[in-house]
Amino acid sequence: MIKKRILVVDDEEDIIKLIKNVLERANYTVLYEYGSETALQRVTAHPPDLIILDLNLPGIGGMELCRIIKNTPATRHIPILMLSMKSAMEDKIAGLKFGADDYMTKPFHSGELLARVEAILRRSKKTEEHEPVVTDGKITVDLDSRIVQIKGKKIELRPKEFDLLVLLMKQKGRVLNRVYIMESILGREYFGNYRVIDAHVKNLRKQMGSESVRIKTIKDIGYLFE
Template sequence: MEKMTMKAKILIVDDDPDLTNLVKTILEAEDYMVYAAESGEEALGEVPKVRPDLIILDIILPGIDGYDTCKILKTDDHTNFIPIIILSIKCSVKDRVVGLNKGADDYITKPFDPDELTARVEAVLRGYGHSPISRGKRN
């Protein structure tokens, strides 16, 4: 069975270029189209251009942190439908609860397992109906 040709667009928001490159490599191996932003402000500017199907968002960012970036995206009618997975070194229960309460759809702690990241991305996208057929209707 061949892979689907129209995979989702994913925006990674992290100020660590090594981590961004790692996540990008993992997701591109699964045929996702991957974009990157280094700050919350940059992400907010990229979202209307890229129109991502999913955002992977760090919490500790220069300027607007990940929590506030998530809240801004989830309270805007133009972006509140985009699923967000937080990927952060902040790993306490309180941190995870805050992230989920700000609107994140999932929360993964660093360090992470590449297979788990891929599985969670797939699960969140499935939950939002991001199949090649639904993507074609949206564009």
């Protein structure tokens, strides 16, 4: 199963460590940035499943970053949980008006954090259009039964290779770097061991036969599905 990727944007290292510990124990992949500019670059390049965003960031503030993300077509679907030391109702209302999906005041209990994250992701899943089948030309993938057919013929894939194919197909035409692929299908416990990704790609190509040419290697970066 592909792990949900959560991006934490906060300039307080202790807060980031706390959130990482809580969410990684719950089997989420946690990424983090200390500033708005680098966070925006990451969100644009590889959109996460959820953003936990501090209101009081240096440079571009949390409110403005939230507004930018929610007003950009490619990222507006990403749910945002806003954090702040401010508990005033006006600040909560402002955050929600700028597009935040929920608002939590610091300090917070780890149980509350996890409960809010899971609730947001549940709501997000319900609002997504159900897509039981992914198809592209001669390749058909049934997400419910996890059956893959190429030219009408069923092929056998290992779980991680199935997840890899779905990831590539859903982002057709986009170069995916090895770090992103690793975080999405393996988790950070494999971080740095990029040969694992290359091995999964090699095995996937073997099973795909003539359609394997659609997975392109982008030298020193990663892979692209055409």
